[in-house]
Amino acid sequence: MSDVHLLRRSRLRERCAAHGGAACAVLITRVANVRYLTGSAVPGAVLLLAPGGRDTLVVPADLAPAGQPASGERSLQVRAPAAADEDGAVTAAALAARAGADSLAVEEHDLTVARHRALATAAPGLGLTALTSTVEQQRLVKDEEEIAALRIAAEITDHALGELLESILVGRTERHLALELERRLIDHGAEGPAFPTSVATGGHAGLAGHLPTDRRVEEGDFLSVCLGARYRGYRCRIGRTFVIGTAPSDWQIELYELVFAAQRAGREALLPGTPCREVDRVTRQVLDAGGYGDALGPATGHGVGLEIGEDPRLAPAVMSKLDDRVPVTVEPGVHLPGRGGVRLDDTLVVRPQADGGPELLTITTKELLAL
Amino acid sequence: MSDVHLLRRSRLRERCAAHGGAACAVLITRVANVRYLTGSAVPGAVLLLAPGGRDTLVVPADLAPAGQPASGERSLQVRAPAAADEDGAVTAAALAARAGADSLAVEEHDLTVARHRALATAAPGLGLTALTSTVEQQRLVKDEEEIAALRIAAEITDHALGELLESILVGRTERHLALELERRLIDHGAEGPAFPTSVATGGHAGLAGHLPTDRRVEEGDFLSVCLGARYRGYRCRIGRTFVIGTAPSDWQIELYELVFAAQRAGREALLPGTPCREVDRVTRQVLDAGGYGDALGPATGHGVGLEIGEDPRLAPAVMSKLDDRVPVTVEPGVHLPGRGGVRLDDTLVVRPQADGGPELLTITTKELLAL
Known part of the structure; x- marks a missing residue:
C-alpha cells in the first residue's frame, strides 16, 4: 500500500511542478483526497507536499498518537499542529513557508473562505494559488x-x-x-x-x-x-x-x-x-x-x-x-x-x-x- | 414546530437588519443552521432571507418533491434551483438580487472559496458580506x-x-x-x-x-x-x-x-x-x-x-x-x-x-x- 500512495503523491508533485514551478507547495485538505494520497482516514488530517520532496501529514493534536499513516511508510512524516487547537492547514502553510516555498496550491473547492483567509494570514509571504480538482482528476x-x-x-x-x-x-x-x-x-x-x-x-x-x-x-x-x-x-x-x-x-x-x-x-x-x-x-x-x-x-x-x-x-x-x-x-x-x-x-x-x-x-x- | 422556526428566522432577520440595513439579504448554507431555521434536513438545501420578509428554501432539483418543510409552514417557500444541476446557493443569490437586495450576508466559515466566487459571478451587483457565526450564536x-x-x-x-x-x-x-x-x-x-x-x-x-x-x-x-x-x-x-x-x-x-x-x-x-x-x-x-x-x-x-x-x-x-x-x-x-x-x-x-x-x-x- 505504501508504494501506491508514494507513487500517487509523486504524480501529483509532477503535475504541480509543471504548472507552479519547483518552489510550489501543495496543500490537500479534502478528506477523500488525503486518504487517496496517504491511506490515512484520520478526521481533520491535511497533507502538505513541500518543495524538496518532504511530505507531511498534519493530524489534530488529540488524534496525533493515532495518526501514523495506515501503511507505516517512512516517506510520510506525521505531526501535530504547532498549537494544540490550531487548524492543521494553518500549521501546514507555515511549514511550507519555512521550507522555502514561494506559492501554495490549495483546494479552493474544499477550503472555506474563512479558512483560506487564516492560511493567508499565517504565511503572508506565500502566494495562494488554486489546485482546482487535480487530485479528483487523478482519482478518476x-x-x-x-x-x-x-x-x-x-x-x-x-x-x-x-x-x-x-x-x-x-x-x-x-x-x-x-x-x-x-x-x-x-x-x-x-x-x-x-x-x-x-x-x-x-x-x-x-x-x-x-x-x-x-x-x-x-x-x-x-x-x-x-x-x-x-x-x-x-x-x-x-x-x-x-x-x-x-x-x-x-x-x-x-x-x-x-x-x-x-x-x-x-x-x-x-x-x-x-x-x-x-x-x-x-x-x-x-x-x-x-x-x-x-x-x-x-x-x-x-x-x-x-x-x-x-x-x-x-x-x-x-x-x-x-x-x-x-x-x-x-x-x-x-x-x-x-x-x-x-x-x-x-x-x-x-x-x-x-x-x-x-x-x-x-x-x-x-x-x-x-x- | 412551524412557529419555532418562523420565530428563529425573525430573530436572525432583526440582527442582520441592525448590521446590514433593510436591503440586506441573508444566505444560510451550513446544514445544521438550515435545519435550525427551517426544520428541513434535506441534503444540499440552502435558505434565503430576502428583503421584504420572503423566506425561500432552495432544495436540489432531484429532491424538490421531497423538499416540503417538515412543519408545512406557509411562510417558507420551497423551490428548486433555476437550472437542474445548479448549486442552490447560486439560485438564491440571483433571487436576492431580483428581490432588491443590495448586499448578501453569507457564511464564510461554511462556503468554499470556489462557491463564494460562483455567487459573486451569479449576482455581480450584490455585495457579499460575512455573516460570521451569527446563527451558531443563536443556537447556543x-x-x-x-x-x-x-x-x-x-x-x-x-x-x-x-x-x-x-x-x-x-x-x-x-x-x-x-x-x-x-x-x-x-x-x-x-x-x-x-x-x-x-x-x-x-x-x-x-x-x-x-x-x-x-x-x-x-x-x-x-x-x-x-x-x-x-x-x-x-x-x-x-x-x-x-x-x-x-x-x-x-x-x-x-x-x-x-x-x-x-x-x-x-x-x-x-x-x-x-x-x-x-x-x-x-x-x-x-x-x-x-x-x-x-x-x-x-x-x-x-x-x-x-x-x-x-x-x-x-x-x-x-x-x-x-x-x-x-x-x-x-x-x-x-x-x-x-x-x-x-x-x-x-x-x-x-x-x-x-x-x-x-x-x-x-x-x-x-x-x-x-x-
Whole structure:
C-alpha cells in the first residue's frame, strides 16, 4: 500500500511542478483526497507536499498518537499542529513557508473562505494559488486494487439486499427496512453504508434520495430501495424496484419495462471513448419516447470511488469522454406524483469491448419481482 | 414546530437588519443552521432571507418533491434551483438580487472559496458580506424542546451502553463492540450515531477519537467506550472506562480516581456566569496535580446540539461565559502510551443553582466497574 500512495503523491508533485514551478507547495485538505494520497482516514488530517520532496501529514493534536499513516511508510512524516487547537492547514502553510516555498496550491473547492483567509494570514509571504480538482482528476481512473475494493463493496450490497427479499415486507415501515438493510451491510463486512439508505414505498417509490418515513409497505405498492456498502473507503450503489403482492398491474409493468430499457441503454453505452453526455442521451431518449423524459433528474449517473458522487457526471452538458477502468452508476428513475415510480441503479466499471465490455458489479436481478 | 422556526428566522432577520440595513439579504448554507431555521434536513438545501420578509428554501432539483418543510409552514417557500444541476446557493443569490437586495450576508466559515466566487459571478451587483457565526450564536442557548430531544438522545445512549455491559466482552474486537453499540442505539430509537462510536481497549484505552480496530478485549485491559445517539437531529455524548477481569490493579485505580476527580470538578463548575476557561482550568488542575496535565488535549469539553461539536469550547483561551440552558460535555482523559488510559465523558445542561445546578443527561454509573 505504501508504494501506491508514494507513487500517487509523486504524480501529483509532477503535475504541480509543471504548472507552479519547483518552489510550489501543495496543500490537500479534502478528506477523500488525503486518504487517496496517504491511506490515512484520520478526521481533520491535511497533507502538505513541500518543495524538496518532504511530505507531511498534519493530524489534530488529540488524534496525533493515532495518526501514523495506515501503511507505516517512512516517506510520510506525521505531526501535530504547532498549537494544540490550531487548524492543521494553518500549521501546514507555515511549514511550507519555512521550507522555502514561494506559492501554495490549495483546494479552493474544499477550503472555506474563512479558512483560506487564516492560511493567508499565517504565511503572508506565500502566494495562494488554486489546485482546482487535480487530485479528483487523478482519482478518476481506478487501479485494479481499487476496483477489487469496489467489487467487494458490491458483493456485500447484493448479499444484504438478497436477504431482505427473502423476508416478509408487508406491514413494515420504510424506516425499519432501511435500518435492517444497513445492519446487514455491516454483518457482511461493510465499514458502514456508502450513503443514507433509501427505502420508498407507495407514492414515494421512484423518488431519488427519498429519506425513509414511517409509511408501511402495502399490497399493490411499488417498493424502491437504494443502498450501498463502504469497503476500505470505497462506495458503491444499487437501486431496485419491486412490486408488493401477487401480481403487478399493467401500468406498473409498462413503467418498469420503460425504465429497465432506459437503464440497459445506458449500461450498454459504457465503453472507453464514449462521451459522458452520450450515455445520458441514450438513457434519456428511451424515457422521452415513452413520454416520461421530464420525470428524470439532471443526471442519469456518476462516478463512484472514495466518494459516492465523483466525476464523471453522466449529464447533458458534460464534455468529457469515458475511460477504461472508470466506475460509474447508471440510475434512471421515473416518479409519478401520487402513484409512485421506478428506479434502477447499478454500479459498473467501464471496460473495452475486447475485455468483455462494461463490468457489472451489482448483480442482483433486475427482473420485476412480485414480493 | 412551524412557529419555532418562523420565530428563529425573525430573530436572525432583526440582527442582520441592525448590521446590514433593510436591503440586506441573508444566505444560510451550513446544514445544521438550515435545519435550525427551517426544520428541513434535506441534503444540499440552502435558505434565503430576502428583503421584504420572503423566506425561500432552495432544495436540489432531484429532491424538490421531497423538499416540503417538515412543519408545512406557509411562510417558507420551497423551490428548486433555476437550472437542474445548479448549486442552490447560486439560485438564491440571483433571487436576492431580483428581490432588491443590495448586499448578501453569507457564511464564510461554511462556503468554499470556489462557491463564494460562483455567487459573486451569479449576482455581480450584490455585495457579499460575512455573516460570521451569527446563527451558531443563536443556537447556543437551547429551548426546552431542544433539551427534551437531547434528554431522549441521552436515555437511548444509556440504554445501549447498559445492555452492552451485561454481555460477555473478553475476546471480542473493538470493531465488533462498536457495531453492536451502534445497532443498539438504533434499536432504542436513535436516528443514528451522533458521531463514530469509539471502542478502545488495552494500549488504545483513553485515546480521544480512537477508531475501532481488530484488537480483542483481554483480561486486565482498560476498556474505554465513547458513543452517543442522534435524536431529531440532536446529538449527545457519553464516555466510560472499565476494567476487564476480576479486579483492577493499583495503577488503574489511581489513574481512574484522578480522571474521575478531574471530571467531577468540571461538572460541578457548570453554572451560569462561569467563564468557560474556568471549567477547563478546574478540570486540568486536578490532572496537573497528579502529574498528568500534559496528557490532556486542547479542550476538556464543548457544546452539543444539532452538531456534536458546537460552541462553547471549554478551553484555556476561550473568553465567553456559560449561560443557563447551554448543553455541554465534560470529557477529560489521560492516555499513557503503551499502557492505555481513562476517559470519562458526560453531557450536561448548564442550570442555575436555584434550579438544582447542572443537569446530568447521561446517567450511566461512573463507578469503576470490573467486567
